[in-house]
Amino acid sequence: MTDKADPLSRDVPGVEPYDGPxxxxxxxxxxxxxxxxxxxxxxxxxxxxxxxxxxxxxxxxxxxxxxxxxxxxxxxxxxxxxxxWEATVKRVDPDFFARHSATELLGWTDHQLEDAGRLTHPLRYDPATDHFVPIPWDEAFARVGAGLQALEDPNQAEFYCSGRASNEAAFLYQLFARAFGTNNFPDCSNMCHEATSVGLPQSIGVGKGTVTLDDFEQADAIFCIGHNPGTNHPRMLTTLSNAARRGVPIIVANPMKERGLERFKSPQHPTEMLTPYSTQLASAYHQVRVGGDMAMLKGMMKALLEADAADLAAGGSGLLDRPFIAEHTTGIEALRADIEGTSWEEIVRRSGLTRDAIESMARVYGQADRVILCYGMGITQHEHGTATVQMLANLLLLRGNIGKPGAGICPLRGHSNVQGDRTVGITEVPGEAMLARLDARFGITAPRAHGHAAVEALQAMRDGRARAFIGLGGNLAVAMPDPEASFAAFRNLDLSVSILTKFNRTCLLLAKETIVLPCLGRTELDEQAGGPQWVSVEDSMSMVHASRGKLKPAAPDLKSEPAIVAGMAKAALPHVAIDWDWLVADYDRIRDAIEAVFPDFRDFNVRVRQKGGFRLTVGASDRVWNTPDGKAHFLVHPISGASGAESELLLTTVRSHDQYNTTIYGLNDRYRGVTGRRDVIFAHAEDLAARGLAHGDRVDVVAASGRRLAGYTVVAHAIARGSLAAYYPEANCLVPLDDYDRESGTPAYKSIPVTLRPTA
Structure with missing residues (x-):
């Protein structure tokens, strides 16, 4: 053991402080x-x-x-x-797969697999040789079609969609699956912002954010809760920097100190780049405990209600927006009773923040006329994620901070079109009106029964109820919790199909028939029968705009995602009267079909050609509440999450600065001072000392279920007491597949009860 008097006295290979912005x-x-x-x-x-x-x-x-x-x-x-990463000159061609068996590749790391380069040919796993072998496109489609036709029930197929799929590809994909006969649509949003998609419609009538980029220029205060823009959405730093320069308070609540929320030096500003100057972002940084966000938010509302009562008693008009509440909301009295019945002692214990700190946050909120509240997966990826999202909405509704310029709620989505693919039909719970329009447009009878989200899909695969998997992008087996169960689920399949730019671990979890279909990337020129094509995407603020790739494709045999979906559909559904080739020849035709099924896309082909595109209707932005009673709802939940016990340790998974979701670009995490490794656990020095541990010790992280992450190095870090952090997806092994938010289905990646034990 080391000297416990100085928690940072040991030199730990690959770990040293990072002092830059x-x-x-x-x-x-x-x-x-x-x-x-x-x-x-x-x-x-x-x-x-x-x-x-x-x-x-x-x-x-x-x-x-x-x-x-x-x-x-x-x-x-x-x-x-x-x-x-996408435009790399590296290639994984037939010679690569001739040199490397599937068994050998299974021993490679996720970084090594994707770093090998771009796929060039359709592939099929050959069990006789243990190698992936190239096959013609016609044969690949025929094998996929035969595998789907062999199913006893369409609901034995799972159609996964990644948020990188364009609107056009996602729309064709949902059409294919529904024409086939299922609403099984596990989607990457199930693992990130499904709590938003489920929680906000109950609160404000729409499962999306209500702000635009222009609102950040008019805000009087910005709250950033449970997200890390420096790594996960870096272009947001320019927006926050502009707000900070004009004196807007930026209040941060996050368990870890993150450099991207502290200070920023813009590479686009020569003045900053050529001087020691950088912009201070957070005007206050509150290190809430992992899982303590709901308690913190209740504390802010309690402080606001107490200040409101005091102002009224002093002859003021109060701090709540009473005209807004009376006209636009319902449920305020139930919320008030719940908040008043929650003690400050419980709030402080569970949040890990002092009462003074929470009251200071409430003062900033109460004094600002226009407030934007931003949040990420630090809010959503808990068993209580949906309830916490609704607490955020409650806080905003108390002062009318939804539906006016410079104010609103801002969920920070991950992949570039994760919001768009849901908008154009990738959902396991479709509405009747949408299905009726789809049926009318294409002459099909889409299924009405609800399908599987991601956790349900993996459970069905594990239990043998699902026999086929089609993956439009992504690396689902690695993204999901409980790799032991998830990997076994994929190996239990009759058919597994992956549509990818790069080979990954999901491809290596071999089914009876395993097919890999290489597609064009976002950057590449897409030539179809009608000439060069382009696609559209929807950003996290509901703006739809065009995306035009121009680079030469990585290989001549690559097909676009829409073309691959059409090829599979033709093979699987030979008797369905949909002209897939006609649709793919000119993507304008796909956009016309999207417009016919989704009225918000009126004049789609005209408006998307305008510079910057167009914004979809977000009713709550205009104080139109698409709830059953036409009102915004204050919703009440008991405090969930961290208990606040001194012995409790909750671990959250985080992304390094050298990765995006499951894609790991390298082994560095610059802003946290980690180089060349990922086998670290971030912990508070006092939590280590209390357990007889110190910075640099090797430990096993043991979950309550007995699951173990063995031989990791603990790093003393600026993180809240009672909180730990480890990298995703490596720490997914600590999360059981059945540990998820029952409202949204989102796995609880960010509140894992664990203990630390010295490695033997």
Missing amino acids: AGGWGALRAVAVAIREQMGASADTRALLQMNQPDGFDCPGCAWPDPRHTSSFEFCENGAKAVT
């Missing part, structure tokens, strides 16, 4: 390294200058919206990594 020269150096490693020394970097431009392609990374006046440098470090 987010962005800055570190970001530019990282972009240069990504270009050199993936695209070569003589790389054509024009692709980066086309990203997020009106005539270019949408970033394949996060869903942060584009400003109205885009610059020639409208990309961030992680967006550049996403593009170079």
